[in-house]
Amino acid sequence: MPRFAANLTMMFTEWSFLDRFAAAADAGFTAVEFLFPYEHAPDAVGERLARNGLTQALFNLPPGNWAAGERGIAAFPERFDELKASVKTGLTYAAATGVKRLHLMSGLADRADPKACAAYGEAVSYAAGALAEQGLDLVLEPINGRNMPGYFLNDFAFTQALIAEQGLPNLKLQFDIYHCQIIHGDVTMRLRQLMPITGHVQIASVPSRNEPDGEELNYPFLFAELDRLGYDGFVGCEYNPRAGTLEGLRWFATYATAPVLKAGANG
Numbered sequence: 733m734p735r736f737a738a739n740l741t742m743m744f745t746e747w748s749f750l751d752r753f754a755a756a757a758d759a760g761f762t763a764v765e766f767l768f769p770y771e772h773a774p775d776a777v778g779e780r781l782a783r784n785g786l787t788q789a790l791f792n793l794p795p796g797n798w799a800a801g802e803r804g805i806a807a808f809p810e811r812f813d814e815l816k817a818s819v820k821t822g823l824t825y826a827a828a829t830g831v832k833r834l835h836l837m838s839g840l841a842d843r844a845d846p847k848a849c850a851a852y853g854e855a856v857s858y859a860a861g862a863l864a865e866q867g868l869d870l871v872l873e874p875i876n877g878r879n880m881p882g883y884f885l886n887d888f889a890f891t892q893a894l895i896a897e898q899g900l901p902n903l904k905l906q907f908d909i910y911h912c913q914i915i916h917g918d919v920t921m922r923l924r925q926l927m928p929i930t931g932h933v934q935i936a937s938v939p940s941r942n943e944p945d946g947e948e949l950n951y952p953f954l955f956a957e958l959d960r961l962g963y964d965g966f967v968g969c970e971y972n973p974r975a976g977t978l979e980g981l982r983w984f985a986t987y988a989t990a991p992v993l994k995a996g997a998n999g
């Protein structure tokens with residue numbers, strides 16, 4: 733059975749960020765992920781995890797100026813020093829949270845630009861090396877161009893080739909099933925093919941990016957497939973609840989290891 737992690741950037745947004753940890757634990761989750769913790773002190777985040785008995789499955793390294801539209805800085809050669817500082821910041825939060833994998837975003841850049849490709853390769857190599865020293869994995873996530881127009885890393889085959897080329901044991905794929913279905917389709921065959929390099933999985937319905945309980949993909953089949961493939965990592969629930977987080981957790985009741993939904997969404 734997959735180990736689900738509630739994505740606290742998208743789920744439980746009815747609560748303030750630090751209160752989402754307790755809300756997720758109360759709903760039966762034993763792990764969480766989010767995009768960025770950097771507006772909060774590392775110890776404050778670590779304390780909420782410990783207090784609620786939660787494992788931190790994943791978060792992203794600093795992405796540059798997100799509010800101004802940046803989506804990572806790794807593909808920009810002129811920002812390599814900033815990239816190095818951002819890795820240091822991420823590792824401070826990793827130490828406080830005990831997370832074992834971090835996601836490096838590429839940025840909005842042209843994959844046909846050799847300078848962007850070289851910069852990205854160098855940034856990946858640097859970040860993976862720094863994370864390896866702390867026993868952490870670096871994960872890379874292809875993201876579809878409808879949600880993130882102009883995003884550099886927008887193709888699973890390109891990401892697979894890059895990971896192979898780098899040949900670093902702690903460099904892995906963040907397989908977001910939602911993005912895979914939108915970019916390429918053929919999700920099951922791609923899961924089978926890419927499982928050996930997959931370090932993290934994320935889910936959402938397609939096309940709405942809501943609960944994994946309908947629309948284009950058959951998630952019960954895909955969860956069973958992850959089990960058949962021996963995937964023992966986390967599955968991040970990176971979706972926007974249709975009508976309230978708790979109200980949308982019926983799909984999760986089958987899989988929750990703790991009593992689900994003190995607030996009664998099971999009814």
Ligand SMILES: O=C(O)[C@@H](O)C(=O)CO
Binds near residue numbers: 792835
């Ligand atoms: O799929 C996504 O959008 C995220 O996993 C992410 O890290 C960047 O937004």
Ligand SMILES: [Mg+2]
Binds near residue numbers: 873934
């Ligand atoms: Mg994702």
